[in-house]
Amino acid sequence: MKEDLAVPRAEFRSYYGQPILKTPVWNWMIAAYLFCGGLSAGSAMLGAGADLTGRPGLRKVSRIGSLVSVLASLFFLIADLGRPERFHHMLRVAKPSSPMSMGTWILxxxxxxxxxxxxxxxxxxxxxRTWIGRLVGRLARPAGLWAASTAPGVASYTAVLLSQTAVPAWREAHPYLPFVFTGSAAASGGGLGMLLAPLGETGPARRMAVTGAALEVAASRTLEQRIGLTAEAYTTGRPHRLRQWAEILTVGGAVGAVVGGRSRAVTAASGLALLAGSALQRFGVFEAGVASTRDPKYVVVPQRERLQAGRPARGDDRDSGRVTARHRR
Known part of the structure; x- marks a missing residue:
């Protein structure tokens, strides 16, 4: 039986079509920070494995790559703070409920x-040959293993950090972003090893790259299929183009890692493709979040769907609801 309505169903619109959420003030340096942190974590894990299996060439490029990329990551993070000289204030407290605080301590x-x-x-x-050099040499393996043990936290905490914001594309993707970022970190770490290590020692790097690429692509596709309307932020416009190229390069790099193990040129090109794919994945996720704040439907429609399904409102739902009410008044 067709429902008779006294008035037509209201179409969603916000106050004068204005965004409900403020667009993040972060710029491209935050996306670069996300990529460099993941690359460092992946390289640290690969370097520890190379050390334990007697691959000095792969160990060297992975350890150095890990340090260079974490320094780059810190540079991009601090430079975007607005008041970089106050970075040390983030170490004044340890707050388990704050991903930024925990991430600072993990780093x-x-x-x-x-x-x-x-x-x-x-x-x-x-x-x-000096006593300092011998001491550093003896401490290198424990230090590398320690870095590898904390590297998964470095690779994934940024996904938690993004997911805890009110940005719809990041918030709705919270079950999947850690897997995307961790897979991307492994793929990029393996890609760096493939690019710079001696060909005969790249076996672990190729295996790690293929595993990371598979996880990244699978989690990314799952994200698109399961977060409902908000997936449009990932599958349209500039974010879609960035992530599409990321998937092409990542899959291509993984295929090259499988079939090109005997060719220096193919292995290096595949490693470079994996690095580029990982970087574009982070930039695509970042751009999707920014895009989702510009259209009010990504805030209001998921709220209404949760209410209609009888699920309790989230804290950010109540906050944005209050913003909407203030706008209407």
Whole structure:
């Protein structure tokens, strides 16, 4: 039986078509920070494995790559703070309910291990013969293992950080973003090893790259299929183009890792493709979040769907509801 309505169903619109949420003030440096942190974590894990299996060439490029990329990550993060000289204030407290606070402490725990392991690789021969060099050499393996043990946190905490904001595309994707970021970190770490390590030692890097690429692509596709309306932010416009190229490069790099193990040129090109794909994935996720704040439907429609399904409102739902009410008044 068709329902008779006294008035037509209302179409959604916001106050004068204005966005309900403020667009994030972050710029491209945050996306670069996300990529560099993941690359560092992936490289640290690969470097520890290379150390334990007797692959000095792969160990060296992975340890050095881990240090360089974490320093780049810190540079991009601090430069975007607005008042970079106040970065140390983030270490004044440890707040378990704050992903930013926990992430700062994870990075603080990770950095010294990654740094010491890389310094052991960079020391000149004359310094290695001194007592300082011998001490650093003895500490390099424990430091590398420590960095590898904290690396999964470095690879994934940024996904939690984004998911805890009110940005719809990041918030709705919270079950899947950690898998996307962790897979991307493994793919990029493997890609760096494939690009720079001696060909005969790239076996672990190729296997890690293929595993990471598979996880990244599978989680990314799952994200698009399961977050409802908000998936449009990922599958349209500039974010879609960035993530589409990310998937092409990542899959291509993984295929090259499988079939090109005997070719230096194919292995290096595949590693470069994996690095580029990982970077574009982070930029695509970042752009999707920014795009989702510009259209009010990504805020209101999921709220209404949750209410109609009888699920309790989230904290950010109540907050944005209050904003909407203030706008209407």
């Amino acid at each position: 603080s725990a990770y950095g010294p291990g990654a740094g010491l392991a890389a310094v052991a690789e960079l020391m000149p021969k004359w310094l290695r």
